[in-house]
Amino acid sequence: MNIIPKPHKIKTLSPARFAYSPEDAEKIYDPTVPAEGYRLVSSGEGLKIFASDDAGFFYGKISAEWLGADGDMPDVIVSDAPRFAYRGFMIDCARHFFSVEELLKRIDTASKFKLNVFHWHLTDDQGWRAEIERYPRLTEIGSYRTSTRGDGKPVKGFYTKADMRRVVEYAAERFINVLPEVDLPGHMSAAVASYPQLGCTGAEIAVKDSFGIHEDVLCAGNDFVYEFICNVIDELAEIFPFGYFHIGGDEALRLKWLDCEKCREKMRLNALADEDELQGYMMNHALAHLKKLGKRGIVWNDGMASNVDPEAVMQYWKDDGASLKKAVARMRGGTDTVMSPFFAYYLDNPYGMTPLKKCFRRNPVPKGADEKKVLGVECALWTEYVDNADKLDYQLFPRLAAVAERAWSAWHTDYRAFKRRLRAAYNIFDKCGVKYATMNKADPNPIAALVSLIRFALNVMDPSMKESLLRQKLNAKRLKEKYSPVNERDRI
Numbered sequence: 502m503n504i505i506p507k508p509h510k511i512k513t514l515s516p517a518r519f520a521y522s523p524e525d526a527e528k529i530y531d532p533t534v535p536a537e538g539y540r541l542v543s544s545g546e547g548l549k550i551f552a553s554d555d556a557g558f559f560y561g562k563i564s565a566e567w568l569g570a571d572g573d574m575p576d577v578i579v580s581d582a583p584r585f586a587y588r589g590f591m592i593d594c595a596r597h598f599f600s601v602e603e604l605l606k607r608i609d610t611a612s613k614f615k616l617n618v619f620h621w622h623l624t625d626d627q628g629w630r631a632e633i634e635r636y637p638r639l640t641e642i643g644s645y646r647t648s649t650r651g652d653g654k655p656v657k658g659f660y661t662k663a664d665m666r667r668v669v670e671y672a673a674e675r676f677i678n679v680l681p682e683v684d685l686p687g688h689m690s691a692a693v694a695s696y697p698q699l700g701c702t703g704a705e706i707a708v709k710d711s712f713g714i715h716e717d718v719l720c721a722g723n724d725f726v727y728e729f730i731c732n733v734i735d736e737l738a739e740i741f742p743f744g745y746f747h748i749g750g751d752e753a754l755r756l757k758w759l760d761c762e763k764c765r766e767k768m769r770l771n772a773l774a775d776e777d778e779l780q781g782y783m784m785n786h787a788l789a790h791l792k793k794l795g796k797r798g799i800v801w802n803d804g805m806a807s808n809v810d811p812e813a814v815m816q817y818w819k820d821d822g823a824s825l826k827k828a829v830a831r832m833r834g835g836t837d838t839v840m841s842p843f844f845a846y847y848l849d850n851p852y853g854m855t856p857l858k859k860c861f862r863r864n865p866v867p868k869g870a871d872e873k874k875v876l877g878v879e880c881a882l883w884t885e886y887v888d889n890a891d892k893l894d895y896q897l898f899p900r901l902a903a904v905a906e907r908a909w910s911a912w913h914t915d916y917r918a919f920k921r922r923l924r925a926a927y928n929i930f931d932k933c934g935v936k937y938a939t940m941n942k943a944d945p946n947p948i949a950a951l952v953s954l955i956r957f958a959l960n961v962m963d964p965s966m967k968e969s970l971l972r973q974k975l976n977a978k979r980l981k982e983k984y985s986p987v988n989e990r991d992r993i
């Protein structure tokens with residue numbers, strides 16, 4: 502049966518076919534069916550979907566659409582339920598802006614693969630995209646950059662509250678929750694450009710027109726910043742009913758903090774051992790505020806300082822050996838985790854680096870970790886080098902289907918069977934009106950893979966990226982100096 506993600510169990514009763522339409526399915530409540538699960542029975546007695554909740558009925562109907570793609574339905578019983586409760590996809594709308602209409606189309610397509618979280622990356626160094634009434638300059642100033650790496654073409658756009666509500670509503674109709682992300686304390690240049698008092702020095706800066714890692718982070722010693730974080734969360738929490746809220750935490754350089762008297766004072770007053778703990782202190786402030794609103798915060802794994810509230814959810818992306826070891830230890834200590842490993846589930850990677858096969862083959866449960874601590878799976882699409890919807894689709898599809906299979910289906914390694922079912926997925930992409938990479942492009946031969954890698958490298962490596970690497974090196978050097986035994990007296 503051609504369904505992605507692969508259902509838990511399919512029993513074919515006979516070669517008979519029936520002229521049923523998914524729209525005609527009879528819905529029958531059955532409390533024994535697990536959450537989000539369904540039992541689809543297509544037989545001589547009609548088309549029936551049994552479920553214990555509305556999501557289950559919805560997914561049963563989606564499966565009926567796949568089964569009935571040729572115009573009739575087989576004689577079959579499908580018993581199905583998801584492996585993970587959190588099945589996400591992320592689109593970065595900060596580096597490049599995508600209209601509400603463009604987003605709705607991708608949300609609709611993702612729903613056909615039974616994904617249930619749209620992670621909306623709304624803020625970054627290169628653009629602030631969410632209207633916040635209390636801080637109008639965030640969108641007046643922060644949603645506009647004059648150029649991208651010197652190309653002279655402005656990039657602008659933001660979502661009004663009505664826009665965001667529309668996305669939430671449309672997604673909810675497809676049983677998709679929308680997870681907003683406000684990335685802090687790093688990746689905040691657009692906010693600092695809008696309100697210079699958010700930074701350590703108060704100096705005016707521009708919204709960034711290059712990528713990589715920038716140093717204009719939120720000042721961790723400034724009361725205005727803590728107030729800002731809570732106010733932004735409050736306004737967004739009103740729009741996004743989802744029980745989770747992403748507060749970023751990744752790639753925050755310490756260069757400004759090291760030279761800031763207010764940051765050093767905050768460390769002294771709170772007996773914080775280092776800048777990691779200072780970041781943890783700030784994340785905890787946001788997490789505690791979210792908790793008051795009945796929400797759980799999500800933090801990227803490189804932002805999970807040792808003092809971060811253990812109830813925060815970790816999103817695993819940084820995918821080197823040391824990070825994995827640390828993440829597994831944290832999971833063993835009880836931290837719930839969303840798995841988005843860079844090398845397998847980052848869909849902005851060229852196909853030469855992360856072919857479809859690699860997405861498919863990555864088990865979301867790391868060795869040594871308890872599957873119960875894996876809340877779910879998410880693929881991420883960062884858009885530094887994705888400036889239009891066609892490119893977005895090319896990167897997303899068909900890899901999103903492989904990640905959806907990992908998020909929903911029981912672990913299996915039958916790639917050939919997956920590829921057979923993928924043919925039906927291409928029909929779904931066409932029906933939804935999205936573009937994609939063909940199977941040959943998605944699993945390129947070695948030469949095509951090399952070409953895609955070289956193209957990507959040429960695109961990424963510009964002088965601004967070299968500057969970013971130098972900043973990271975300097976950051977590491979300054980921290981090493983501060984915490985070397987020789988400088989013991991000079992700490993803080």
Ligand SMILES: [Zn+2]
Binds near residue numbers: 701720722723
């Ligand atoms: Zn500071």
